[in-house]
Amino acid sequence: MSVTERYREAWEGFWREAPDEPGAVFWDAGPERTAAVHLALFEPYVTSPGLPLVDLGCGNGTQTRFLADRFPRVIGADLADAALDRARRADPDGRATYRLLDATDKAEAETLHADLGDANVYVRGVLHQCDPDDRPRLVDTVATLLGERGRACLVELAEAAKPVLMGLAGGPSGPPAKLAPILRHGIAPGEVSDAEIPHRLRACGLTLVAHGELPLTTTEYTAEGTRIELPSRWYVVGRTG
Template sequence: MSVTNRYRDAWEGFWRDAPEEPGSVIWDAEPALTAERHLALFRPHLADDRLPLVDLGCGNGTQTRFLADRFPHVLGVDLSAAAVDLARRGDGARRAGFAQLDATDPAAVRELHERLGDANVYVRGVIHQSEPADRGPVAEAVAVLLGGRGRGFVVELAEAAKGVLARLAQNPAGPPPKLRPVLSHGLAPAEVADEAFTDILRAAGLGVLASGDMPLLTTEFTPDGARIELPAHWVVVGADGRRPGLS
């Protein structure tokens, strides 16, 4: 199984057209507002912070580079080759590694786990932007990469974020500039119902160790200068004793 060509093409087009300037993508907020806050929630639950850390859905690598300064071995992976190229160009110090990965490809995920061993995994906003048939396989990929010792931090937009984005998109003046590329490339954020979020993770053989709510901060602002924040949920997960169902 792998993602549909339409979905892959949508992400390739988005990242191919994305500017390289920091903060030009709507979710590319500086790490002090994103990964740094998430790490404060994640680190207390790590069984072993010496394990490799995989940034699953790394995009242009902004958060990956931050994490690479705090863990001994960090690998950013993304479905989009254009995103991986952008991430590599942005990492002049070669702090992190980057590679293309289709997280719904079981063989590719298993091969990565065999190469790295058990890993800790950071996932920010991947499941909610996946097509329905791909959400379970993405969660299963997290389970495989964690193995028995890794821990995962997964943060996804809450169902309420869809209403926020819809109101922004329907503004008489048009959508905010940084939201327009998301819509024009056919990407559909905030499509996972709140009650389904943890169900998807548990079905993949993941146990929830901690959870909470924390908005995802964007790089876009309202006309009055307020930063746009989107409701989001986070969880820390680990193996629950069952083998995940990748096959």
């Protein structure tokens, strides 16, 4: 079984089992705490706001629907049919469209770019969950979708998030309820070093336009009732500065 097939099966299983209610998934915080925060950082650097926007790794579409109110055309793309089924059910008015995409497959990326033309891209928390061999392919897909005019916003867990996650997983009562299914399905978050992402971006011919740090908000709480936030880094990239 290939890396991508294992990854796809893990995500299909995860989304088939995940509860439907809002906030039931560990990272599925409301857009006001996630995409809205990222968009405020991203928009000043978007030079072609009229381009389509691809929400790469859209999951159940919570952020996709928010972005669809702010860009003229939004496409939610994901590896898992089960995730896209949820996204479509939650978007009965079709504010966005949804597409099955293996983001490690260059041919699929090129087909999507041929269909859309240049696009802006939003990626939240996808690269840090990929197997090492798939990371350069995923970044290459981002570069392909951008073409010459698009800009991408990537938000990924920082290195410092991994010990936080390990601490949560290894607590005396076991991992928090919303973290446990991620680990059970063999999805390993927080695996990318801080230095790797800029290196991968530049290796694919992308220019780092802006970057910074911010906490990534989750839907889970500590035993003391504090919402769990994980250290993360954001990057805006394009073909030119």
